[in-house]
Amino acid sequence: MDYAGYDRERGIVSAKIVIAGGFGVGKTTLVGAVSEITPLTTEALLTTAGAGIDDRSKVPGKETTTVAMDFGRITMAEDLILYLFGTPGQTRFWFMWDELVRGAVGAVVLVDTRRITDAFAPLDYFERQNLPYLVALNCFEGARTYEVDEVREALAIPPDVPLLMTDARRRDAVKETLIEVVEHAMRALREEYGRGSPTPVA
Amino acid sequence: MEPPHGDPRGALVRPYAVTRGRTEPSRHIALEAVLTASERAVAEARFAGHDKYRIAQICQSAPQSLAEIAAYTRLPLGVARVIVADMVGEGLLTLHSAAPAQRYEERMELLERVLSGLRRL
């Protein structure tokens, strides 16, 4: 079958949102809560030096290791697909993060309030990127419930970065979180172009 | 800088054997870039080797991203990228949305479409 459902000039467009955070914060759970497919895993081969053999810095004789990224998919229209990519657990593979964030709509930094310091490295990373992101507190049961303001202060989250609560297992909560990311990205885009108020697209 | 076409040795040889040792794709393909294969392309890919035929089949029933192709074929991402880039060059796959939107209006329209797609979830 050929695809009749898209404009041949423009083709099928895809967008992606990055889900970042430390190991076990609920990234895969969050992706699975809204994805139409069971989260898939893609593996990239790396040398142990941390350089990608994909980016030609091959080191003959060095051992290779794999970095796994999982992701999900939401087909929004015949010509529009949204992908959700979870970052690899090991934060030392920063260059894989660079590939993930390139061209992304925005990012969610998931935080487990029981292990708040795990969020330092991902937050540092996104502060240095030119990508709209927000911070979402994943509400594990039995977790000490911090005030949102306490978390903002403890993690030194800048005032213009949205901070909200979510539940990675609940589809409606995840949906709201992703909506916030896109709305935040729209605000950032308007600002980038110096268009203060919501401008209807002509 | 390493020479771009230096031969990978040792542990690197096996995964890249299917690309005859090439680790550089002929064009960059983003993880989320979507690919499709026409019925004619799938028929042609039948004679292009096992991996290419599988990839063409995967992209025939529904558009698939590079990430999905790598996951379904269990090929490492870098290997899948080399093969997929070649297939695009050979006309076996159509690469969609190769260039990300640059203009304000285009970028805003994409965000608006994603937003309404999420609201419909």
Ligand SMILES: Nc1nc2c(ncn2[C@@H]2O[C@H](COP(=O)(O)OP(=O)(O)O)[C@@H](O)[C@H]2O)c(=O)[nH]1
């Ligand atoms: N109680 C509770 N458990 C969760 C929540 N999110 C994830 N989990 C569990 O935490 C573990 C790690 O989640 P996972 O999504 O694999 O984390 P990842 O390493 O960030 O991908 C799994 O056993 C999940 O079932 C949550 O919101 N509440």
Ligand SMILES: [Mg+2]
């Ligand atoms: Mg995971």
